[in-house]
Amino acid sequence: MNLGLQDKVAIVGGASLGIGYGIAKALAQEGASVAITARREGDLHKAAERLRADTAATILPIQADCRRADDCTRVVDTTCRELGGIDILVNNDGAPPLGPVLSFDDAAWSKAIEQNLMYVVRMARACIPSMQSRGGGSILNITAISAIQPIPGFALSVASWSAVIGYAKTLSLEVASSGINVNTICPGYIDTSRLQKVFAAGGEDPDVKAKLTDEIPMKRIGTTEDIASLVALLVSPRGRYITGTAIQVDGGLLRSVR
Numbered sequence: 001m002n003l004g005l006q007d008k009v010a011i012v013g014g015a016s017l018g019i020g021y022g023i024a025k026a027l028a029q030e031g032a033s034v035a036i037t038a039r040r041e042g043d044l045h046k047a048a049e050r051l052r053a054d055t056a057a058t059i060l061p062i063q064a065d066c067r068r069a070d071d072c073t074r075v076v077d078t079t080c081r082e083l084g085g086i087d088i089l090v091n092n093d094g095a096p097p098l099g100p101v102l103s104f105d106d107a108a109w110s111k112a113i114e115q116n117l118m119y120v121v122r123m124a125r126a127c128i129p130s131m132q133s134r135g136g137g138s139i140l141n142i143t144a145i146s147a148i149q150p151i152p153g154f155a156l157s158v159a160s161w162s163a164v165i166g167y168a169k170t171l172s173l174e175v176a177s178s179g180i181n182v183n184t185i186c187p188g189y190i191d192t193s194r195l196q197k198v199f200a201a202g203g204e205d206p207d208v209k210a211k212l213t214d215e216i217p218m219k220r221i222g223t224t225e226d227i228a229s230l231v232a233l234l235v236s237p238r239g240r241y242i243t244g245t246a247i248q249v250d251g252g253l254l255r256s257v258r
Contacts, residue, residue, distance in 0.1 A: 003236035006031035010088035010235070011079055011127070013066055013119070016043040018192040019142060020092045021051075022224030026232045028057035032088065035060040035079040058083070066093050066119040067111070076126040086130040088235045091120045091164075092142040096156035104156060116143075116160035121167065124182075128175060136179025138235035141168055142227070145188045145250050161186075165246045172244035181243035183234050188250025189213075190222040217252030 010027045014020035015036035024034050028051055036051070038044040041063040048061040062078050064071035079086055096112040097104075104112075124139055131137030146154045147161035165184050172182035189195055189212055213221055227249055233239045248254045 001238070003030050003232055003238055005088075005232070005236050008032045008087040009035070009079065009083045009085055010090065011035045011037070011075060011086060011123070012090040012092065013037050013123070014092040014094060016040060016047040019187065019190060019224050019227050020090075021047055022228040023090055023092065023142075023231045024059075025051055025054060026225075026228035027088065027090075027235070028055035028059065030232055030236070031057070033058035033060070033083050035062055035075065035083060037062050037064045037066070037075055039063070039065050066123075067114040069118075069122055072119065072122040073126055076123070076130070080130055085134050086127045087134060087137045089123055089127045089131075089137070089139045090142070090231060090235070091123055091140070093119060095144065096160070098153045099155075100153065101155040108156065109159075112156035112160045113163075116157070117163045117167065120164050124171060128178075128180065131180050132178045136240070138240065139168070139171070139180065139182045140231055140235050141165075141182075141184040142231075143184055143186050143246075145186045145248050145254060148186055148246065148248060149254050149256070168246070169244050176243055179240070181234070181240050183243060184246040185227060185230060185234075186246055186248045186250070187227050188222055188248065188253040189216065190224065190227060192224065195221070215253060216250070220251065222249065222251055 010032045012020055012024040015024040016038035024036050028034050044061045048059045051059045060082055062075050064075050120141055141164050143161035143164055146158050150158045168182050168184045
């Protein structure tokens, strides 16, 4: 299926590895020019080289820390200057530390909110004028299944990503008339470095991965391609009528009907 992403311009956060890299690759394979961001400059440029080799697409690496307002502005300004505008924004970053709710002080909560919520707010605010000038666009946020089905020890992520879902729903109502759709994806257990931390939290239990896998009706850990394929559809013209949703991609892990 041709998704109609040729000549579109996308920004993908946290794209030096994991889900972000997978999304950037999927969009590039569909013909989009992709600005990729990450905090570690060395890893970012290595990712850009791999993406160019694999896809022959235009890849623009921009080192940035999404927790900094100035960096968010710089990413958008640089993308508009170098690639001509913005059609697609994928907000994706790492997650805050794991731990009991009562173990985190105000500084930890503020950092989590800056990283997960304010990053999304700032990037959307900066990108929307360009999307409006180009006749529409798409904003996609990556959170986690824990934002819908909380998990002990994930308090910082659960609270801040739940706020992202609420923000995205409200934003979708306000920008729909401009031809912009806004959605959130909530991945389940996906094979990334973040999941390795979850495995490590199991301590000395050698069966922690098997136990997590057994919880999933499809009986497998998800891949970055499972996420990237859906993202590519949702941000394309073929997915433009879908907006205001929070979609779990979890192999059936979430049991409720909501």
